[in-house]
Amino acid sequence: MGAWPLDPRGPVAAQIAFVYWILFACAVVVLAIVTGALVYSGVKFRERPGHVAKQFHGHNMLEFTWTIVPTLMVISFTVLSWQKLDYINAVDRDTGMTVKAIGQQWSWTFAYPQQDTFRLPDGSYLMAGEELNIPAGMKVKVELSAKDVIHSFWVPNLGGKKDAVPGHTTALWIQADRPGTYRGQCFEFCGDGHADMLITVVAHDQNEYATWAKTAVDDAARLRDPKTQAGREAFLTGACAGCHTVKGTTAAAKVGPELTHVASKRDIAGVLSPVNQENLTKWVRNAPSIKPGIVMPKFEGVLTDQQINDIVQWLLTLK
């Protein structure tokens, strides 16, 4: 995918690219004129025998011109940007779908609309980290909020940027003209993990969006099976979610390996095989004793045996 001014993939990015190219062209012309005039005058009139400096103090026509020309330019730019502003700001006009994006150190969680398409068997609605999935060709309003500090949402090729500020809600809209994967990230400094707070927007063909939604809801439902709920909650609210990603949940951290399909893997961290209850329990209890130097600390004594057991039971459902 090219840079957004050359390759905008949504209406907002396209409108801004239009503004950009006008501003860019004017800037190039002004810079060329100023630099040209400077170099020309500096060289042509440089000190040499017989050349005497002209001595005059004011020149009304000149002063008038050099004030009025930049004034007219900035007025045109202002009018241009006001027009686009109205279009980009209209988050509620012809909106097809509203998604909530919640920023926290250092990941995003996306809450889908409270519609049947996104409804889970337990009555909750689809909520997931990592990826924002939208239908292509539809205007999607993204409502932004923050749980801790200020974050900012930007996907360059779709366009527009808004901060997520704790204590109040902001919104922007995005639309992907074509299906595809669009990358962005948090754009307001939010602490040590700022650089790793990535955003992926996946746009699906409108006809296939329902299919994606069904799969996502099924996956989420599996993850939310009441039988393993205790383990799930221990995982998501405890230290585990601070390092690991499980797609379809709010765990979206990148420090450790992704565990979305951990139960289908051949081994644990390349050292323990197979992936079963016994090995997973051993690993969670004391990973450093199995693989010295590993970042993952031992959880024996940190979590209760019951908690470790619950977590392992839940991990075993991640197939």
Add this chain to the structure above:
Amino acid sequence: MSERPLSATATFEQRLARVWESAPDEAGWVTTTDHKRIGERYIVTAFLFFVLGGIEALVLRAQLARPEIALVDPAMYDALFTMHGTTMIFLFATPILSGFGNYLVPLMIGARDMAFPRLNAFGFWVFALSGVFLYASFAASSIPQNGWFAYAPLAGPRYSPETGMDFWTLGLVFLGISTTAGAINFIVTIAKLRAPGMSIDRMPLFVWNILVTAIAMLFAIPSLTVAAALLELDRVAGTRFFDPAAGGSPLLWQHLFWIFGHPDVYIIFMPAVGMVSSIVPVFARRPIVGYTALAVSSVTTIVISFGVWVHHMFAVGIAAQALGVFSAASMLIAVPAGVQVVAWIVTIWAGRPVWTTAFLFAVGFVVLFVLGGLTGVMVAAVPFDWQVTDSYFVVAHLHYVLFGGMVFPLFGAFYYWFPKMTGRLLDERVGALNFWTMFVGFNLAFFPMHIAGILGMPRRVYTYPAGAGLDAVNLVSSIGAFVVALSVALFVANAAVSLRRGRLAGRDPWQANTLEWSTASPPEPFDFARLPAVASRDPLWGPKVANAREPAALATAWRQTTATSALEARPELFLRMPGDSIWPALAAAALLALFGAILFRFLVLVPFGLALLFALVARWLWPSPETPGAHVGARPGPRELPVGRAPGWWGMALVVATDATIFALLLASYGYLGFAGNGPWPPPGSERPQLAIPLVGTVVLLASSAPIAWAEAGIRRGDVRRLAIGIGIAMALSAGFVVLQAIELTRKAFAPQTNAYGSAFFTITSFHGLHVIVALLLGAVLLVRAWRGGLDRERHLAVQNVALYWHFVGAVWIVILAVLYLSPQVTG
């Protein structure tokens, strides 16, 4: 004053030197108030910080040279970019320009010193110690990590509990004292000490820009001080100003910070522009074209700069109408900037330019500044800003404006004024190399950042993914940064060698136009043996400069310079300037101890620190006894010339102005928290303020102004008894107010920690209470001085100043009463 014996046949210059010289020993080194030495200290110290900030930048660029490497970890990266920005803005750019201002302004306006020489020394010591304070964070291994902008709530107690942020907030409040003192000094110096005949339309443009900058500082610094103080209160005292869970607002921080932050860009830029306007006409060999347009542009730019702060916040979710207005205002700044650029070009066009190194840097500046200005107009267009804000595009833009706009003129200024300061010229061939390496290195470093930003690289990230198109641009940037470093090293080498072996400069190596070139290089301690009188804008290019009228016997009796009227520079007073003093340096050290006590949470020491500070300042301001035999006939001046307000009174009026700005910002913060919050204000649980005690207090406090005015009128006629009685009554009344307020505050059902309302309520009332206590102490000092016989019909400026302060404290209370106590009765 040196103790060197003087023979009976000593010349006038030798006699002048004797009163102006500082002691040659170590004590003289600490106590000197010579504006040239202080100016040089500012320049050298700030240059050291430039090198430190530069080293930090080099580490950042080394880390970003390749994708996904780990030269430094994310936390260290955050610390380094925080200290890089903080250092460059606060410890390098502003102070080094203050240094040039300090050195040059008195010389350019034909004065022998700044208006307040001891305040000047104090300003330097506070700057140097606050720099040490900030960098002590490295020694404490707790470096601030939240950027030079320190957004709440990330910088608040919850998400940054480490001491690092305290170094930052306290360090900046500490430094703000220096900047404010400097600003007041510049304003009064420029307004009152100009050579006779140097009317406001004949001032050198550099002086114009220093004046405009100083006025901007006076009203901008309070906003940073308030922001940092409130953040520190949240951190140390548990207030809730920026905590959204308790009615606080993260956006309040941004408003306060950028109300300071945007004018600050021009505070950095304006003096540099003044340097360019000094250099360009000298080397174009003709008077500057568009003098008036340039002066008016400076004023316009600064005025507009106070109305554009929201353009740093376009993406936080601001109402569309506000976006439109702030976007238009931001673009408008391009107009005066454009006027300035054209004026320089036409001056060159109509001249016969000589390509010295100083001129090269000035021309290089114009090109870079135009580029930075153009990208500035681009980001002022809100839709485009939404696309690139907080990306590397903005990093490129701000460096073109600040490095191109300030560092290039600064290096031009080094080459231009080095001979004046040292007596020797810098090498011009090395100079050309210095310029070209810097120009090429700068563009290599910063131009690719535009592209990185457009490609979607955020600021403040310690690394970026390989293969995202960012590898090449970042590598080029990093190479450029090291080329710039090489250029700076070349300059340092050039300066070191030229200092000893450079060509001798003589008074005026450039055939320049302004008064500093009429003095020796380096200038004598007294600057001008005969104070000049000026009759044109370019005094050294016009007819021979005349001598101003000055009683020679007084000029050699003590340090003396002439005060003139603010607009037309008609002579008003012969000023006796204070001598060298240890007290400013000790007061600065006391401030360091005070901030250190807060940093290490020894809060019990704070009142003692404040008392010590007050005592030291009082001692410093205590008038020195008349030197025996120094009287020559009558007292100096007042009745020989038409009398205007003394510079001391102007200084006090400016202190009041900046203090009033602090109160205004605190009250505006109270209003913003109420307005931006979702619930009722005051919030439920905080009862509507009771009026009985505050209204009695108001009557008592306002009543205290009457006896002060009565006392002041008394001392004008020499009635010391009436002075003492008046002050005594006023102090009793004010003490009554303090007691009533103490009762009122202890009876409140809420605390500063309860919610943002409580925080604002207690902070504002306590801050005012502190002012009343200071007024009481000042009253006590006056009583002691009256008792010791130090106040009479002739010498009572201190009474006028205290009276001004006293009335101000009363007036502010009326506004506080209206906002905190009366408005909730209507709205609540």
